[in-house]
Amino acid sequence: MRLKKLLIGSLAASAVVLSGTAVPASAAPAPKSYKNCTELNKVYPHGVGRKGAKDKTTGKRVTNFRVDNTLYGYNDGGAVRHRGEYDLDRDNDGIACEKR
Numbered sequence: 001m002r003l004k005k006l007l008i009g010s011l012a013a014s015a016v017v018l019s020g021t022a023v024p025a026s027a028a029p030a031p032k033s034y035k036n037c038t039e040l041n042k043v044y045p046h047g048v049g050r051k052g053a054k055d056k057t058t059g060k061r062v063t064n065f066r067v068d069n070t071l072y073g074y075n076d077g078g079a080v081r082h083r084g085e086y087d088l089d090r091d092n093d094g095i096a097c098e099k100r
């Protein structure tokens with residue numbers, strides 16, 4: 001009985017150690033440049049924009065895009081170019097690949 005408790009205790013301890021080193025599954029993917037909107041929208045269905053950006057449209061605005069200045073910077077085709085970066089915000093409204 002005592003051995004069983006000891007065994008269970010050490011198993012629990014190793015589980016804690018293992019989970020402590022693992023990256024949480026819920027973590028957002030690291031910022032990267034996408035080659036086109038099809039690829040970006042697979043991860044961010046409504047696009048990625050700067051904080052405070054407003055969709056430039058004559059119809060109903062897209063407001064549910066992911067707000068992330070860093071990620072937007074990787075995909076806006078701006079002056080600072082990242083590896084494999086394209087201009088995915090052709091209308092320069094601060095939102096790349098906006099989609100309802």
Ligand SMILES: [Ca+2]
Pocket residue numbers: 088089090091092093094095096097098
């Ligand atoms: Ca845009």
